[in-house]
Amino acid sequence: MINPIHAVKGFFLHNDFILNEYRIPRTLLGLLIGSSLAISGSVIQGVIRNPLASPDVIGITKGASLAAVMIIMIFPSAPLFVLPLGSFIGALTISIILSVLISKFDVKGSKLALIGLAIGAICTAIVQFLLIRNPLDANNALLWLTGSLYGHNIVNFYSLLPWFIITVPIVLLLGYQLDILNLGDHVAIALGARVKILKMILLVLAVMLAGASIAVVGGISFLGLIAPHIARQLVGHKNIHVIIMSGLVGAILLTFGDGLARGIQPPLDIPVGVVIAIIGAPYFLFLLRKM
Numbered sequence: 001m002i003n004p005i006h007a008v009k010g011f012f013l014h015n016d017f018i019l020n021e022y023r024i025p026r027t028l029l030g031l032l033i034g035s036s037l038a039i040s041g042s043v044i045q046g047v048i049r050n051p052l053a054s055p056d057v058i059g060i061t062k063g064a065s066l067a068a069v070m071i072i073m074i075f076p077s078a079p080l081f082v083l084p085l086g087s088f089i090g091a092l093t094i095s096i097i098l099s100v101l102i103s104k105f106d107v108k109g110s111k112l113a114l115i116g117l118a119i120g121a122i123c124t125a126i127v128q129f130l131l132i133r134n135p136l137d138a139n140n141a142l143l144w145l146t147g148s149l150y151g152h153n154i155v156n157f158y159s160l161l162p163w164f165i166i167t168v169p170i171v172l173l174l175g176y177q178l179d180i181l182n183l184g185d186h187v188a189i190a191l192g193a194r195v196k197i198l199k200m201i202l203l204v205l206a207v208m209l210a211g212a213s214i215a216v217v218g219g220i221s222f223l224g225l226i227a228p229h230i231a232r233q234l235v236g237h238k239n240i241h242v243i244i245m246s247g248l249v250g251a252i253l254l255t256f257g258d259g260l261a262r263g264i265q266p267p268l269d270i271p272v273g274v275v276i277a278i279i280g281a282p283y284f285l286f287l288l289r290k291m
Contacts, residue, residue: 025154030258031251033213038250040210041224042243046178047202050113054224055210058116062123063094064214065145069127072141073134084215091211099200147220147273149258156216163212167205178239220273222280
């Protein structure tokens, strides 16, 4: 355990290898990924107009997970950059499918969430099949599927930072129009909003945030669901406020969860995805009961 005074000295003097190479990068990465997943969840909930929507609910996490497991199982000796690239492509594929459904078939609202759940179920079934067929590589795949910040360094933080810097300002710029979408498609069109294009752009931005995050640390579930709900309790229902507060709440939740995961049974490093799922699942049931 590093005391706070030693941590501050080590940070400014750069004389503590573990602190500067692992602890600080891990904390920064946790803040960035927590914020990215939470903002992605708040945007998806606004687009679909369903408070139970999130990256894992509409299948984005499951698509990324399937691609990652396929790479781990089929190409176990592939270079390190292939895994995050493949998982991002998996998330992007799901986003293209959902975008086509929005633009060509006018699928919207709860129906889109249900289709995402169905796609996610198919991806999960294929993942389970691959795990059964390749038991020797199952441990590596399961560690990735649960989501963990273990072993990541500042390179991972810098690889994710450009995605955050590019997407979040655009999300904030378009966030005000989510309030118009919440009035209903017909009203939004009457007010001059290009509903289908706006939904597609926002959905792609949400997928970019979630896909890039999942590609780095694996499938962390429920964070994109619970953070926007906590944010609404704090700042109300105006979408731009919810998006900003969701980013703050998500960053705090993931960083706190990671600290808890490391402190439950040291030196065992429990994947932070397990802790978030333990917190998120009861909260999800609580939301269902309220609805």
